Amino acid sequence: MRVSKAQAQANREHIVETAxxxxxxxxFDGVGVADLMAAAGFTHGGFYKHFGSKADLMxxxxxxxxARSLVSAEALSVQDFVDVYxxxxxxxxxxTGCTMAAxxxxxxxxxxxxxxxxADGIEQTLQTLGEKYPxxxxxxxGETREKMIDLLARAVGAVMxxxxxxxxxxxxxxxxxxxxxxxxASISSES
Amino acid sequence: MRVSKAQAQANREHIVETAxxxxxxxxFDGVGVADLMAAAGFTHGGFYKHFGSKADLMxxxxxxxxARSLVSAEALSVQDFVDVYxxxxxxxxxxTGCTMAAxxxxxxxxxxxxxxxxADGIEQTLQTLGEKYPxxxxxxxGETREKMIDLLARAVGAVMxxxxxxxxxxxxxxxxxxxxxxxxASISSES
DNA sequence: TGTACATCAGTGAACGCGCGTTCACTGATGTAC
DNA sequence: TGTACATCAGTGAACGCGCGTTCACTGATGTAC
Numbered sequence: 001m002r003v004s005k006a007q008a009q010a011n012r013e014h015i016v017e018t019a020x021x022x023x024x025x026x027x028f029d030g031v032g033v034a035d036l037m038a039a040a041g042f043t044h045g046g047f048y049k050h051f052g053s054k055a056d057l058m059x060x061x062x063x064x065x066x067a068r069s070l071v072s073a074e075a076l077s078v079q080d081f082v083d084v085y086x087x088x089x090x091x092x093x094x095x096t097g098c099t100m101a102a103x104x105x106x107x108x109x110x111x112x113x114x115x116x117x118x119a120d121g122i123e124q125t126l127q128t129l130g131e132k133y134p135x136x137x138x139x140x141x142g143e144t145r146e147k148m149i150d151l152l153a154r155a156v157g158a159v160m161x162x163x164x165x166x167x168x169x170x171x172x173x174x175x176x177x178x179x180x181x182x183x184x185a186s187i188s189s190e191s
Numbered sequence: 192m193r194v195s196k197a198q199a200q201a202n203r204e205h206i207v208e209t210a211x212x213x214x215x216x217x218x219f220d221g222v223g224v225a226d227l228m229a230a231a232g233f234t235h236g237g238f239y240k241h242f243g244s245k246a247d248l249m250x251x252x253x254x255x256x257x258a259r260s261l262v263s264a265e266a267l268s269v270q271d272f273v274d275v276y277x278x279x280x281x282x283x284x285x286x287t288g289c290t291m292a293a294x295x296x297x298x299x300x301x302x303x304x305x306x307x308x309x310a311d312g313i314e315q316t317l318q319t320l321g322e323k324y325p326x327x328x329x330x331x332x333g334e335t336r337e338k339m340i341d342l343l344a345r346a347v348g349a350v351m352x353x354x355x356x357x358x359x360x361x362x363x364x365x366x367x368x369x370x371x372x373x374x375x376a377s378i379s380s381e382s
Numbered sequence: 383t384g385t386a387c388a389t390c391a392g393t394g395a396a397c398g399c400g401c402g403t404t405c406a407c408t409g410a411t412g413t414a415c
Numbered sequence: 416t417g418t419a420c421a422t423c424a425g426t427g428a429a430c431g432c433g434c435g436t437t438c439a440c441t442g443a444t445g446t447a448c
């Protein structure tokens with residue numbers, strides 16, 4: 001049952017989108033090709049008409065969701081980013097949250113292709129955040145970038161540590177609340 | 192071939208130790224029971240004489256390496272901790288480095304037992320770091336703990352983001368260098 | 383202290399199962415005339 | 416525009432393989448007398 005070119009392209013995009021959600025929820029190893037294709041509404045055999053291997057899809061789905069997360073980031077101030085990112089909603093919504101926080105631990109053990117996708121995503125995030133950050137007239141060159149790198153590491157670290165704690169533990173919430181406050185203080189002391 | 196009680200206990204500890212290294216290197220899903228037992232010098236069948244399941248060992252190995260990492264932390268000042276932790280050596284030595292940075296992404300998807308081990312490890316680390324941190328006489332209660340939570344999140348986030356970048360990328364080194372400098376500035380501005 | 387027997391850490395074959403991947407097949411789409 | 420044929424997205428059975436776990440067995444250790 002051949003399908004129109006446009007439909008095939010739409011199906012492919014739907015598979016990538018489904019994969020990016022499932023990978024964030026369960027990790028790369030926690031999602032099987034058959035699992036994924038069933039969730040997308042297909043049988044597993046057709047997978048290899050679209051992708052060379054599962055590893056190829058992992059890289060493509062990661063690149064996709066890393067780039068996509070910036071769509072919302074572009075509309076936010078740096079303080080808004082912190083509010084949205086270092087929050088219980090984000091911590092509890094792994095499947096639709098930031099790909100860095102969901103998968104950077106797994107990415108460390110993957111191929112260069114996958115890591116390149118992550119590096120590109122990190123770089124784009126730093127650019128987008130930097131453009132939203134108010135710069136002092138006398139600021140040394142690179143100061144904004146340095147602050148954004150530190151801010152991103154704090155945000156990712158806070159969410160990941162909070163997620164590693166039991167679901168209703170006080171520590172999980174404390175990590176988020178404390179890091180949110182400290183990051184907010186860092187931002188406002190500059191502007 | 193039965194083995195003496197003391198030998199059996201030593202063998203068990205050796206398996207836990209081997210597992211904690213292999214899990215940090217390859218992730219929980221990347222290490223099979225047979226793999227692990229072979230690396231420890233045994234055949235796989237004996238595994239269930241020591242542990243109820245692979246998940247049980249995952250929790251025990253995590254608790255073990257989370258507690259063990261404090262042995263070195265106890266001898267360090269907070270600045271020494273930052274120097275050792277936010278470094279290329281640590282980033283490139285996943286197998287023998289901090290369990291939080293190696294496995295907290297995986298921990299988020301595991302059972303409550305495993306997450307409890309992580310929460311305990313985080314709590315112990317915060318305690319140990321806090322005891323090393325100089326407190327101002329007029330500091331409000333909880334200030335030290337808040338600073339240590341933020342510091343730990345920054346350290347873990349920096350190492351994990353750096354590890355997610357391709358092996359020889361400039362960005363991977365930049366993240367470490369920038370976060371190290373920012374964290375150092377945060378520490379010295381207080382003492 | 384010496385003997386007889388129960389215990390149990392470690393062995394290695396075997397279990398069912400799900401994995402990533404391949405392949406012959408189907409039939410609607412796209413194309414050539 | 417209509418017909419004949421090639422293309423190829425999607426199907427579903429099948430592949431070899433490694434997974435976590437079980438089990439009958441071995442034989443040195445630990446224990447009871």
